Amino acid sequence: MDNRAQLSTNCLQGVCETLLIPLAARVVESESHDPAFRDERGVEIARLLDFDPHEVAKDRWNKVGCQARTLILDSAVNDFLNRNPRALVINLGAGLCTRYWRVRHEESLRWFDLDLPSVIELKRELLSQFDVEPQNKLRQYTTLPADVTDHSWLEQIPRANDEQVLIIAEGLLMYLNQDAVQSLIMRLVNEFSGGELLIEAWSPFVRRVWGTLSPALRRTGASLHWGLDNPRTVAAWDPRIGVKNEWRPGDWEPHRWGLLRFAPALRRSLTKVVHFQLGDAVKRKEAQPSAA
Ligand SMILES: C[S@@+](CC[C@H](N)C(=O)[O-])C[C@H]1O[C@@H](n2cnc3c(N)ncnc32)[C@H](O)[C@@H]1O
Secondary structure (H helix, E strand, O other): OOOOOOEOOOOOOHHHHHHHHHHHHHHHHHOOOOOOOOOHHHHHHHHOEOOOHHHHOOOHHHHHHHHHHHHHHHHHHHHHHHHOOOEEEEEEOOOOOOHHHHOOOOOOOEEEEEEOHHHHHHHHHHHHOOOOOOEOOOOOEEEEEOOOOOHHHHHHOOOOOOOEEEEEEOOOHHHOOHHHHHHHHHHHHHHOOOOEEEEEEEOHHHHHHHHHHOHHHHHHOOOOOOOOOOHHHHHOOOOOEEEEEEEOHHHOOHHHHHHHHHOHHHHHHHEEEEEEEEOHHHHHHHHOOOOO
16 A cells, blocks of 8 residues: 555544544454454554554553454354355444454345444545445445434335344443433344344443543543443343353453453453344243243
8 A cells, every 4th residue: 555545533522433442453453463363454444544553452451352352243243144144234333343344244245334424424435445335236235324322223224034134233332321222222122023133241340440441442531331240131121132142252362461361250250242132033932831
């Protein structure tokens, strides 16, 4: 590269600016000697921005947590796409996530990256530098400007009967309040019966302290609102929500975590990625009498 113009990140204020934290984590890992994953498109995008990923990634726990969740979610999305060749993926609060280019998928995959308008405007400008048409007519890959708490965005996603649906909320729900999270998940349950939902959630303890302890997050001024200890709390909101799986980013490569390598229980309690099954199928399964 490259004689493309650098783009300013000044348009990213408050919660929007938080997208630089996971982007930096992915770029720094991709450019390291023996990376656990490569985010080539993320590296290309970061080079077009006026920010220094290495500076942002100095915040070690944020960096490692984002890298761990990248591996977990990439693998979970690949698994979903293997099981469901005809798929619709909706990535909520997508920021500058480039998972669409990292996962293995069929040509028929439809993928929506949704975020607030200022983020989508920047993302479209960045992607246009790589001949990606972020609003292509076939709608295989589409960027969608919307506030996730205003559920009218759902009307902008055309549906096909034979597609299986996966919704991802990575690095998003902690910035929403309890009511917004619950009403969003309930809307997804009503809308996507048979679909699957992958969320990343922080513990209530991390939610309380992290805005102060993390320099990268503090710089953005974003407030943290929602924390989750037990995924069953979400499942209890509706019988059509079932917990399929749960992973702990803190279990990944202890030596990367600095002082936290000596505190495995604390490390694994910090954040989680939870895989939910949505819809009537869950209700029917749980309604079956036990064999005893
Ligand atoms: C920490 S970033 C995560 C970005 C991306 N998921 C990733 O992991 O790279 C949080 C993202 O959530 C978006 N966000 C926060 N509140 C939102 C809302 N109400 N509606 C849509 N997006 C929102 C922010 O703009 C930001 O891009």
